[in-house]
Amino acid sequence: MITRFAPAPTGHLHIGHVVNALYVWNTAQAHQGRVLLRIEDHDRQRSRPEYETSILEDVAWLGFTAAAPAVRQSQRGAIYDTALQRLRDEGLVYACECSRREIAEAGVAGVAGEDLRYPGTCATKDLPDAPGRALRVKLAPSEERFDDMLQGPQVQHPHEQCGDLLLRDRLGCWSYQFAVTVDDMDQAITHVVRGMDLLASTGRQIQLARLLGRDTPSRFLHHPLIMKAPGQKVSKSDGATGIRALRAMGMTPSDVLDLARAKLSSSQ
Numbered sequence: 001m002i003t004r005f006a007p008a009p010t011g012h013l014h015i016g017h018v019v020n021a022l023y024v025w026n027t028a029q030a031h032q033g034r035v036l037l038r039i040e041d042h043d044r045q046r047s048r049p050e051y052e053t054s055i056l057e058d059v060a061w062l063g064f065t066a067a068a069p070a071v072r073q074s075q076r077g078a079i080y081d082t083a084l085q086r087l088r089d090e091g092l093v094y095a096c097e098c099s100r101r102e103i104a105e106a107g108v109a110g111v112a113g114e115d116l117r118y119p120g121t122c123a124t125k126d127l128p129d130a131p132g133r134a135l136r137v138k139l140a141p142s143e144e145r146f147d148d149m150l151q152g153p154q155v156q157h158p159h160e161q162c163g164d165l166l167l168r169d170r171l172g173c174w175s176y177q178f179a180v181t182v183d184d185m186d187q188a189i190t191h192v193v194r195g196m197d198l199l200a201s202t203g204r205q206i207q208l209a210r211l212l213g214r215d216t217p218s219r220f221l222h223h224p225l226i227m228k229a230p231g232q233k234v235s236k237s238d239g240a241t242g243i244r245a246l247r248a249m250g251m252t253p254s255d256v257l258d259l260a261r262a263k264l265s266s267s268q
Contacts, residue, residue, distance in 0.1 A: 001033025003191040005064065006180070008040045009051035013058040015241040016195070016226045018260040021064050023223045024193045027149075036187055037066035042073045042179045045171065058243040062253045071187075073179050080174050083182045083212055084167060087137050092211065093167065095127040096134040118163035135168040137178075137208065144203035149221035151196075156203030165204055181205045185214050193221045226263045 005024045007017055028035045037059070041047035056070065087093045096118075103116050118136065127133060141159040148154050158165070166175040184192060184205075199222040206217045226241075241263075246256050 001028060001031040001190050002036060002188055003028050003033060003193050004036040004038050004184075004187065004189055005059070005066070006038040006040050006183075007055050008043065008046075009048060009055055010043060010046040011051055013055050013243045015243070015246075015256070015260050015263055018062065018243070018256060019226055019264050020193070020195060020223070021059070021062065022257065022260060023221070025064055027191065027193050027221060031191070033191065034067035035064075036068055036189070037070040038183060038187075039070050039072045039074075040176070040180065042174045042176060044074065044173050047074070054244060058247075061247070062243075062256060071183075073174070073183065076179075076183070076186075077174075079186055080179065080182055083178075083185075084135070086212060087167070090211070092138045093135055094123055094125075094138070094164075095129045096122040096136045096166075097125075097127060097132075098122060098134075099170070117161065118166070120164050123164060131172075132170055134166060134170045136164040137167055137211065138164050139204065139207060142207055144206050146202060146206060146217065146220060148199070148202075149191075149219060151199065151222050154199070154202070156200070158204035158207050161200060162204055165208060177201060177204060177208065181208045182212065184218055185209055185212060189218050191219045191221065193223070195225045196222045197225060198222065224264060226260075 003024055005021055007013065025035055027033070039052055039055070041052065052072075059066075084093065098118070098121050100116070103118060103121075106119065106121075120138075122136070123138065129135065139159045139162075142157065144156045144158060146154050165177055167178045168174055183189075202220050202222075209217055243256060246259070251259070
């Protein structure tokens with residue numbers, strides 16, 4: 001078993017990350033597995049070196065130890081380019097000039113109001129890949145079935161949920177969906193342990209991985225989130241739950257881990 005802890009350096013570590021880390025390391029321990037540490041800094045506009053530094057410090061302070069040094073998505077461009085070329089060779093990639101605002105104005109919602117669904121507006125335009133244009137991959141209609149280790153059997157239809165998937169945005173940044181799918185393949189991740197907010201991403205990542213040559217997908221476990229209010233999860237902007245703030249208050253690693261367990265229990 002190989003799993004991963006993969007924070008984004010767009011803010012400091014908070015108590016929600018600690019809950020995820022507990023699930024990740026506990027799952028690995030239960031299966032005699034290993035945990036890899038990945039810094040998901042694909043968003044070059046929001047990622048900051050100081051956040052990465054504080055994340056790594058807090059992870060070590062809390063006592064979580066990875067099986068290898070951290071890898072950074074910002075240093076994996078050649079790997080993503082190779083994966084992109086594979087999709088190009090299959091005739092599945094096209095340039096897109098639509099802005100998010102234009103997609104929103106088109107009024108195409110994903111299933112259950114999950115997100116905007118891209119309707120394939122540029123799929124037949126044959127636009128050249130140029131600065132200021134995004135890249136998308138064609139997703140054929142499919143039914144993706146998987147058995148979540150905590151949530152049970154799941155059935156998803158990515159084409160209906162999100163339409164053709166974004167690979168690289170108009171600013172040249174790799175998308176989350178593409179980068180993590182390629183990373184999980186390249187790092188041979190067997191188990192993905194993450195929050196419920198990412199459950200809807202699973203089917204599209206399984207389908208994309210299959211297009212990239214992975215026939216047997218990872219196993220998935222989606223755990224509950226810490227909520228600060230009904231329907232509102234704890235986020236990086238919540239200073240009161242930031243690990244930096246809790247450390248400044250004099251809390252020990254054991255105190256923080258106990259707090260994470262207590263908050264998770266009260267949110268369920």
